Every structure is written in structure tokens, then in C-alpha cells.
Amino acid sequence: MPGLIEDYAIIGDLQTAALVGKNGSMDWLCLPRFDSSACFSALLGDQDNGHWLLAPVGAADCTNRAYRGDTLVLDTFWETPSGTVKVTDFMPQRDKAPDVVRIVEGISGRVAMSGELRLRFDYGSIVPWMRRTDGHRVAVAGPDSVWLRSEPEVRMYGKDFCTYADFTVAAGERVAFVLTWHPSHEKQPQRVDPYKSLKHSLEDWTKWASQCRYEGPWRDAVLRSLITLKALTYAPSGGIVAAATTSLPEEIQGVRNWDYRYCWLRDATLTLNVLVSTGFLKEAGEWRDWLLRAVAGDPADLQIMYGLTGERRLPEFEVPWLAGYEGSSPVRVGNAAVQQLQLDVYGEVLDSLYLGHESGLAEKRHAWNVQRSLMDFLESKWREPDEGLWEVRGPRRHFVHSKVMAWVAADRAVRTLERQPHRKGDPASWRAMREDVHREVCDKGFDTERNTFTQFYGSQELDAATLLIPQTGFLPPSDPRVVGTVDAVRRELDHGGFVRRYTLDDSTVDGLPGGEGAFLACSFWLADALHSTGRKGEARELFERLLSLRNDVGLLAEEWDPLAGRQLGNFPQAFSHIGLVNTALALSGAGTAR
Numbered sequence: 344m345p346g347l348i349e350d351y352a353i354i355g356d357l358q359t360a361a362l363v364g365k366n367g368s369m370d371w372l373c374l375p376r377f378d379s380s381a382c383f384s385a386l387l388g389d390q391d392n393g394h395w396l397l398a399p400v401g402a403a404d405c406t407n408r409a410y411r412g413d414t415l416v417l418d419t420f421w422e423t424p425s426g427t428v429k430v431t432d433f434m435p436q437r438d439k440a441p442d443v444v445r446i447v448e449g450i451s452g453r454v455a456m457s458g459e460l461r462l463r464f465d466y467g468s469i470v471p472w473m474r475r476t477d478g479h480r481v482a483v484a485g486p487d488s489v490w491l492r493s494e495p496e497v498r499m500y501g502k503d504f505c506t507y508a509d510f511t512v513a514a515g516e517r518v519a520f521v522l523t524w525h526p527s528h529e530k531q532p533q534r535v536d537p538y539k540s541l542k543h544s545l546e547d548w549t550k551w552a553s554q555c556r557y558e559g560p561w562r563d564a565v566l567r568s569l570i571t572l573k574a575l576t577y578a579p580s581g582g583i584v585a586a587a588t589t590s591l592p593e594e595i596q597g598v599r600n601w602d603y604r605y606c607w608l609r610d611a612t613l614t615l616n617v618l619v620s621t622g623f624l625k626e627a628g629e630w631r632d633w634l635l636r637a638v639a640g641d642p643a644d645l646q647i648m649y650g651l652t653g654e655r656r657l658p659e660f661e662v663p664w665l666a667g668y669e670g671s672s673p674v675r676v677g678n679a680a681v682q683q684l685q686l687d688v689y690g691e692v693l694d695s696l697y698l699g700h701e702s703g704l705a706e707k708r709h710a711w712n713v714q715r716s717l718m719d720f721l722e723s724k725w726r727e728p729d730e731g732l733w734e735v736r737g738p739r740r741h742f743v744h745s746k747v748m749a750w751v752a753a754d755r756a757v758r759t760l761e762r763q764p765h766r767k768g769d770p771a772s773w774r775a776m777r778e779d780v781h782r783e784v785c786d787k788g789f790d791t792e793r794n795t796f797t798q799f800y801g802s803q804e805l806d807a808a809t810l811l812i813p814q815t816g817f818l819p820p821s822d823p824r825v826v827g828t829v830d831a832v833r834r835e836l837d838h839g840g841f842v843r844r845y846t847l848d849d850s851t852v853d854g855l856p857g858g859e860g861a862f863l864a865c866s867f868w869l870a871d872a873l874h875s876t877g878r879k880g881e882a883r884e885l886f887e888r889l890l891s892l893r894n895d896v897g898l899l900a901e902e903w904d905p906l907a908g909r910q911l912g913n914f915p916q917a918f919s920h921i922g923l924v925n926t927a928l929a930l931s932g933a934g935t936a937r
């Protein structure tokens with residue numbers, strides 16, 4: 344059985360990531376990329392679907408663990424009756440092949456350790472052939488090969504399609520394991536030196552983190568979220584994945600299990616804004632370049648998400664041989680939302696490029712041409728219903744948030760032309776569109792009786808995305824309609840002191856059975872909205888409660904189950920960490936002015 348979602352910590356090499364449990368078991372790892380098939384899928388099934396345990400013999404959860412300083416190098420400690428041992432897990436920055444390094448170090452006494460490596464390629468379905476070569480144990484099946492060695496060599500043996508390692512470490516002794524993925528048709532991968540790699544990883548992460556400009560009261564939490572966002576970046580292209588996992592459920596035993604190992608324009612532009620606001624202009628520039636490449640072509644073909652290097656086909660299918668996290672099935676790979684119309688994305692992209700420009704991000708020559716063609720397309724589309732930012736699988740609607748973001752797109756395009764009148768564009772027409780959208784939203788998307796914006800035109804339902812209205816500039820925070828909306832969302836979408844995305848009842852718009860937890864990003868948005876509407880104490884109190892939901896190493900999934908008191912959904916999730924950083928900035932008075 345996998346652990347609780349919050350039992351996991353992430354390590355990664357900016358091309359893929361692994362999740363390691365408190366019990367020392369690596370239960371999720373996709374190789375060679377975030378979106379490749381997993382060779383460890385115990386997270387979505389059981390040990391037979393692949394995992395790598397390294398822990399004291401007979402031990403359960405560790406005594407404590409922490410990332411070392413401002414890095415993604417994880418130290419896990421077990422205090423046992425015979426002594427204390429530390430396992431240091433990390434993935435070195437990639438040369439050619441991805442490596443996972445696990446260094447076992449005796450701290451005191453003598454500790455008997457046990458290793459269990461069950462490699463199962465293709466999401467737990469393929470048991471590879473194992474052989475010994477040149478001091479390695481090598482697993483091969485189809486295109487994949489995985490090489491394992493230890494320094495010094497320890498006793499390893501195979502039994503029941505599992506590789507076991509038995510050894511003892513005394514105080515001051517170290518045993519390093521290096522696991523390397525390699526295309527099976529190529530020759531032996533180059534060896535990495537585990538100790539040199541550790542030194543480089545520590546230096547690289549520390550140097551990267553030192554660029555952070557945020558110095559406010561929540562610096563540790565902010566930095567951990569930024570490191571996590573960086574860990575979700577696919578360095579070769581600059582793409583940013585929404586989370587490291589697929590199918591961690593939004594409801595235990597429910598069907599709301601989705602694959603987040605792709606680049607959403609929405610999630611990634613919001614990540615970009617956070618990076619720009621905290622001083623990481625290099626990553627912001629790389630993502631902007633990824634974006635311009637990904638969306639190049641006919642604006643009618645713009646997708647709401649792409650693969651790591653801009654791939655357009657992400658077909659969704661079910662993986663029936665995996666039982667799902669705590670029985671939550673189906674497990675899905677790919678994401679059918681790729682074909683949806685989500686009008687908000689145009690607003691997010693234009694806002695983010697505008698913000699990047701205002702923050703001093705070097706201009707790209709053809710960036711404005713892309714923005715212009717997106718605007719031309721949006722002008723012809725904004726009156727249509729869409730699936731909205733929540734990617735509903737029910738009928739299309741006139742979602743208020745989508746229209747507000749269409750207003751944002753027009754607003755940022757107009758403002759860019761006002762500042763740079765030499766650029767080509769149609770300011771009169773975009774201004775007219777901006778006014779039309781504003782009028783229509785206030786007319787059709789506002790419930791005058793309840794004094795609140797609604798989820799979609801003509802509905803009685805509420806949507807936490809309307810909390811973003813004051814942030815976008817659509818209406819000022821002091822507007823009574825904004826204040827009314829904040830009150831209504833807080834009252835009607837409350838879930839155990841946090842916030843649901845929208846009402847979940849029989850008439851739910853999303854077309855899906857079952858329920859879900861409180862949505863963490865929305866809960867951060869409520870804190871932002873309370874702060875901007877002058878309720879600073881309440882904003883801070885909510886923010887502190889949200890911080891307390893992070894796991895022991897500062898990580899957040901997508902949702903929180905207030906009844907069970909546990910995290911839900913894909914993990915770690917960019918959206919939640921973006922929310923954390925934005926709220927910390929806003930509450931510290933360091934937010935970004937648009």
C-alpha cells in the first residue's frame with residue numbers, strides 16, 4: 344500500500360521527478376521524462392507495480408527528514424535501537440542519462456539495512472529481464488534499461504523478480520547506490536560519481552535559490568515553493584508541468600483522477616508570473632520562449648495544454664492494470680482536456696507576456712505578432728461558451744471567469760499599444776471589445792439579489808474563480824460587487840474553513856460523479872481577496888492555516904480533505920505552490936502591480 348499523499352517528498356533533475364515516502368520507498372518515477380511511462384508505479388497500485396525501498400531492516404516510517412538547505416537533496420533519518428542512519432536521495436543534474444542516487448550513511452552505532460528494487464516498466468506492467476554486467480544489475484525490457492550499482496559493492500541477489508540488497512552501515516561508513524536509465528539499444532551508460540554529483544547538486548540548487556528576491560516573513564515557505572516550481576520545469580525546453588504525477592485522486596475511491604504531467608498554458612503562465620515577481624527572470628524567459636514556440640501557427644489551433652516540448656497530441660487512455668491510489672480508478676494517462684476551448688487562457692497568456700515586459704524581460708521580436716493574432720482570434724470567439732478554467736466535462740457554458748479573462752486579454756493588448764504606439768494592432772476594436780465584455784459580464788454574470796458574480800450566465804451557482812476579479816483589474820477591490828462576491832464565495836463555497844472550486848451538488852456543471860476536497864489555489868485566492876478588500880487580519884489567519892497544511896517538507900497537493908485531514912490530488916502541484924507564493928507576496932506588500 345502506498346503512503347498518504349503527504350508522506351511523499353519530491354526529488355528530480357529538471358527532466359523528471361521521483362516521489363520518496365517516509366518509509367524510504369520510492370513509489371513513483373517516470374523515465375526518462377516527466378511524461379514517460381513509470382518504472383515505479385506503487386503509488387497507483389502496490390509494490391508489485393514497481394518501487395525501490397531502502398530503509399533499516401524492519402523499520403517503518405523515518406524519524407525525521409528534511410531537504411538540505413535550499414536544495415532538492417533529501418535527507419531521511421531513522422533512529423533505530425542499534426543506531427542512527429541517514430539516506431540522502433537526489434537526482435544529479437543530467438548529463439546524458441537520468442540517474443537516481445541514494446547514499447546510505449551511518450551516523451551512530453550499526454544499522455542493518457535492506458534494499459528492495461522492483462523495476463516494472465510501462466506503468467507497472469512489464470517485468471524486465473535482469474542480468475549482471477560489469478558490477479551492475481541490469482534490467483532490460485523493450486526500449487528501457489535500468490542499471491544499478493553500489494559503491495562499495497554490497498551483497499545483492501535476485502528473488503521473485505525483485506533485487507534485494509542486505510548490508511550493514513556503522514557510524515562514519517557510507518554506501519552509495521546509483522540507478523541509471525538508458526535506452527536499451529545503446530552501450531553501457533557513463534558512470535556518475537555519487538559524491539561529486541551530490542556536491543554539484545547542493546551547489547547548483549543553493550546558487551539558484553540565492554537569486555530569490557523575496558525577503559518577507561514567509562521566506563522559507565516561499566523558497567520551498569519556488570524550488571518545487573523549478574523542479575516541475577522541463578529544462579531542455581523551458582516547459583513547466585502542472586504536477587509530477589497522474590491520477591492521484593481528488594476524492595478517495597472516486598473517478599476524478601487526471602494526468603498532470605503536461606504543460607498547461609494557464610498553470611505555466613501563472614508560474615511564470617510568480618518567477619518574474621521573485622527575481623527568476625531566466626526561467627521566465629525560457630518559459631516565454633517555450634510558449635512562443637508551442638503556440639506558433641494558426642491561432643485557431645491554440646491548445647490549452649501541450650507536451651513538454653510543445654507536442655500537441657496527448658490522447659487520454661485508462662490503465663486498467665493499476666488499481667489506483669487507494670482504489671481510486673481509473674488511472675489515466677494523457678488528458679482529453681487538451682481539445683477543450685478555454686477562453687481564459689488567452690487572457691492568462693497576454694497578461695503574462697505583458698507582465699514579463701513590464702518586469703524587464705528582454706523582448707522577443709515576434710512575441711507581439713503572436714499576441715496580435717491571439718487577440719484577433721479571441722475577438723471572434725469570446726462570445727462563445729467554453730469549458731472554462733475548471734475544464735468541465737459537462738456542456739459548454741458562458742463562464743464568468745472565462746469572459747473576465749477575455750477582458751484581461753483585450754485590456755493588456757490595449758495597454759501595450761498605449762505604451763508602445765508604434766506597434767501594429769487595432770486599438771479601437773480591442774477597446775470596443777473590452778467595453779462589450781465588461782458590460783455583458785456585469786449584466787449577465789452578476790446576481791443583483793445576492794450581490795455576487797455567479798459561475799456562468801443565468802446560473803445561481805458560485806465559482807471561486809470570481810475571487811480573481813479584483814486581481815485582474817476588471818473591478819477595483821473596493822467595488823461593492825467584489826466585496827459581495829468575496830462574502831458569498833466565503834459563505835457558500837466554504838469547505839472546512841477552506842474553499843471549494845464551485846458548488847458540488849446534483850446539478851453540478853462538471854459532468855462528473857462524486858465530490859472533491861477544498862481546492863488549495865482557490866483558498867489562497869480567498870486570502871488574496873480578503874487582503875485586497877481590507878480584511879487583512881482574516882487574510883493572514885487563512886494564509887497561516889493554509890501554510891499548516893503543507894507536509895513536513897513543505898509540499899502541497901492540489902486539494903485538502905478537511906474531514907479526513909489529508910491532502911488530495913496530484914502532487915506536488917504547481918497551482919497550489921503558485922497560490923502560496925502569490926499570497927505571501929501580497930500579504931508582505933511585495934505583490935506585482937499590473
Ligand SMILES: OC[C@H]1O[C@H](O[C@H]2O[C@H](CO)[C@@H](O)[C@H](O)[C@H]2O)[C@H](O)[C@@H](O)[C@@H]1O
Pocket residue numbers: 585601602603607609610678679680732733734735736853918
Ligand atoms: O475537473 C476536471 C478537470 O480536472 C483537471 O483540471 C484541473 O487541473 C488543471 C491542471 O492543474 C488546471 O489547469 C485546471 O484548472 C483544473 O481544473 C483535469 O486536467 C481535466 O482533464 C479535468 O477535466
